Amino acid sequence: MFDKILIANRGEIACRVIKTARAMGVRTVAVYSDADAHALHVSQADEAVGLGPPPAAESYLRGDLMIAAALQTGAQAIHPGYGFLSENPDFVDDVVAAGLVFIGPSADAIRAMGLKDAAKALMAKSGVPVVPGYHGTNQDAGFLAERAAEIGYPVMIKAVAGGGGKGMRVVTSATDFHENLASAVTEARKAFGNGAVLIEKYITAPRHIEVQVFGDGTDAVHLFERDCSLQRRHQKVIEEAPAPGMTDAVRAAMGNAAVKAARAIGYAGAGTVEFIVDGSDGLRPDGFWFMEMNTRLQVEHPVTEAITGVDLVAWQLRVAAGEPLPAKQSDLHIKGHAIEARIYAEDVPAGFLPATGTIDHLQFPKAPRVDCGVQAGDIISPWYDPMIAKLTTWGADRTSALQALRAALDATQIAGTVTNFGFLRRLVRNEDFARGQVDTGLIEREAATLCAAPDPSAFEIAVAAACFAQIGTDGMTGFALWSPLAHPIALLHGGQWYDVTLRVIGPNRCDAEIEGRTHVLTRRNGHWGLPALRHGGGVTVFGDDILRFDTPDPVKAASSTTAGDAVLAPMPGLVSAVAVAEGQSVKAGERLVVLEAMKMEHVLRAPRDGTIATVHVVQGAQVTAGQALVELEPDT
Numbered sequence: 001m002f003d004k005i006l007i008a009n010r011g012e013i014a015c016r017v018i019k020t021a022r023a024m025g026v027r028t029v030a031v032y033s034d035a036d037a038h039a040l041h042v043s044q045a046d047e048a049v050g051l052g053p054p055p056a057a058e059s060y061l062r063g064d065l066m067i068a069a070a071l072q073t074g075a076q077a078i079h080p081g082y083g084f085l086s087e088n089p090d091f092v093d094d095v096v097a098a099g100l101v102f103i104g105p106s107a108d109a110i111r112a113m114g115l116k117d118a119a120k121a122l123m124a125k126s127g128v129p130v131v132p133g134y135h136g137t138n139q140d141a142g143f144l145a146e147r148a149a150e151i152g153y154p155v156m157i158k159a160v161a162g163g164g165g166k167g168m169r170v171v172t173s174a175t176d177f178h179e180n181l182a183s184a185v186t187e188a189r190k191a192f193g194n195g196a197v198l199i200e201k202y203i204t205a206p207r208h209i210e211v212q213v214f215g216d217g218t219d220a221v222h223l224f225e226r227d228c229s230l231q232r233r234h235q236k237v238i239e240e241a242p243a244p245g246m247t248d249a250v251r252a253a254m255g256n257a258a259v260k261a262a263r264a265i266g267y268a269g270a271g272t273v274e275f276i277v278d279g280s281d282g283l284r285p286d287g288f289w290f291m292e293m294n295t296r297l298q299v300e301h302p303v304t305e306a307i308t309g310v311d312l313v314a315w316q317l318r319v320a321a322g323e324p325l326p327a328k329q330s331d332l333h334i335k336g337h338a339i340e341a342r343i344y345a346e347d348v349p350a351g352f353l354p355a356t357g358t359i360d361h362l363q364f365p366k367a368p369r370v371d372c373g374v375q376a377g378d379i380i381s382p383w384y385d386p387m388i389a390k391l392t393t394w395g396a397d398r399t400s401a402l403q404a405l406r407a408a409l410d411a412t413q414i415a416g417t418v419t420n421f422g423f424l425r426r427l428v429r430n431e432d433f434a435r436g437q438v439d440t441g442l443i444e445r446e447a448a449t450l451c452a453a454p455d456p457s458a459f460e461i462a463v464a465a466a467c468f469a470q471i472g473t474d475g476m477t478g479f480a481l482w483s484p485l486a487h488p489i490a491l492l493h494g495g496q497w498y499d500v501t502l503r504v505i506g507p508n509r510c511d512a513e514i515e516g517r518t519h520v521l522t523r524r525n526g527h528w529g530l531p532a533l534r535h536g537g538g539v540t541v542f543g544d545d546i547l548r549f550d551t552p553d554p555v556k557a558a559s560s561t562t563a564g565d566a567v568l569a570p571m572p573g574l575v576s577a578v579a580v581a582e583g584q585s586v587k588a589g590e591r592l593v594v595l596e597a598m599k600m601e602h603v604l605r606a607p608r609d610g611t612i613a614t615v616h617v618v619q620g621a622q623v624t625a626g627q628a629l630v631e632l633e634p635d636t
């Protein structure tokens with residue numbers, strides 16, 4: 001086994017790898033960009049090496065820096081995590097050339113799966129079912145139209161270099177073929193520098209079922225399937241294992257096909273074979289087709305670990321260190337059911353806009369597995385993926401795993417940045433999902449319900465007001481502080497103002513009047529009926545949804561607010577323009593950032609002459625009141 005490995009990644013996956021490495025007595029080297037100098041993965045690793053500026057192209061994508069850091073610290077191997085350099089075959093070549101071990105497959109195995117047409121041809125040759133279609137080299141438009149007619153409409157045009165839905169078109173009839181082909185080719189050329197396409201039979205309302213495989217370079221086993229059908233715009237939201245409705249016969253057929261795929265490319269390490277599945281009429285042994293292979297450990301690997309008891313990272317380290325496959329196929333069994341939900345810093349009602357902000361408060365319940373790469377006080381920066389954490393629950397069956405996930409989502413508290421909690425809490429209560437009726441179109445079909453902005457109840461508003469008032473603190477009694485005055489409090493949530501009149505009745509009693517109706521609140525266990533937190537110039541209430549109430553002073557709101565050298569957002573809003581760059585010198589009163597809030601544009605200006613030290617936001621970022629937008633170099 002290795003003495004020391006370098007983890008060429010950040011966030012939760014870096015922390016995940018550290019956890020197993022530590023348990024195995026393997027020391028770890030973290031790497032970090034300037035934005036991550038104080039990140040959790042850095043503090044958890046045995047040592048850490050700085051890479052460079054925040055943009056990934058200057059830090060986490062710098063293979064040369066990773067290799068130099070490994071050599072400098074005496075690490076023998078590099079774990080790539082997912083994303084960044086994990087599926088870059090040229091990086092693998094460089095790692096090997098430097099005398100280091102890449103914890104993952106060979107460069108050739110990655111290349112074999114890199115282009116859709118070649119991968120599909122190889123899979124078909126190896127006896128893995130592929131979607132009926134044309135994946136040859138002839139790209140003549142007339143020829144491709146003939147193939148489409150032969151396959152039968154609807155068909156799908158896919159860029160061979162594609163990914164994430166780019167260069168993909170559904171064509172329903174021959175009349176639309178040439179127009180769609182032209183736009184797919186143009187898009188693919190622009191996105192991938194490769195305009196080649198393939199044509200496939202279109203599977204309507206498919207399911208996405210993938211098989212976890214594990215190879216040692218010669219042999220391979222599978223660790224059963226995951227259903228990842230709950231996606232939105234190719235972004236997975238909830239994954240589970242096993243797949244609802246799976247039968248032993250279909251599982252065996254899919255598992256065999258996945259192992260064939262892994263063996264065909266001499267696969268080493270953890271990989272995933274994705275299948276597109278026609279679930280319109282139950283799962284059938286002839287109703288699944290190879291889509292692509294992901295040559296890395298995936299985000300959703302915890303559900304597989306939960307149902308098999310296997311630590312996939314431990315297996316990765318052992319096989320990379322030269323050990324044979326840790327288990328035979330006959331040793332592997334499914335126990336129970338696991339479901340994972342991905343928590344993102346994103347504003348769902350605003351169209352899933354990535355959000356930024358400081359995590360002021362972070363509290364997870366004890367029961368689920370939590371994979372998290374941040375801690376309270378950390379900033380969700382605009383530089384990287386906005387995933388904050390993954391919650392994985394296990395149960396003896398799907399119903400109990402789902403019930404546990406509902407409870408886990410309800411009991412998690414995050415304050416300081418917008419998250420997708422409301423969306424997730426509704427999704428895990430969706431009836432089709434509860435029945436296991438999942439397909440890739442579910443979220444889109446139910447979007448109106450799932451993505452709606454929360455509508456705070458009068459009770460939640462009352463709790464927000466009572467929490468904000470801090471009754472009885474500062475050594476004063478409630479009576480001394482407020483009574484008998486009626487205290488007006490204006491709360492802003494989701495662009496709407498709520499006016500509350502608060503009357504303190506006793507140290508642990510108050511009345512909150514909202515739209516002429518009085519709500520009696522009692523304080524027990526330190527809260528007014530719901531957990532709530534006063535922070536960052538407002539209040540977060542942990543009710544049916546996590547609700548953020550801001551209390552900006554409407555008079556002062558329009559002017560810029562500063563704290564030391566930082567220019568802060570005076571209210572929550574959307575950054576519609578960033579007018580300055582780091583290193584730029586500015587004059588007092590110069591435009592820094594334009595904030596769109598309360599249906600108005602607010603120009604935030606430089607409070608003094610100076611130089612811009614840091615720009616914390618990018619155009620399109622969602623910010624909370626009090627969040628630092630721009631920082632000036634200290635005044636000398």
Ligand code: MV4
Pocket residue numbers: 131156163164165200201202203204206207208229231234276291292440
């Ligand atoms: C398809 C398809 C229907 N028919 N291929 C989307 C991502 C890309 N890797 C493959 N994708 C699809 N390929 C045929 N022949 C539908 C999709 C698809 C999809 C697949 C898996 C998960 C989510 C999806 C969402 C939309 C479309």
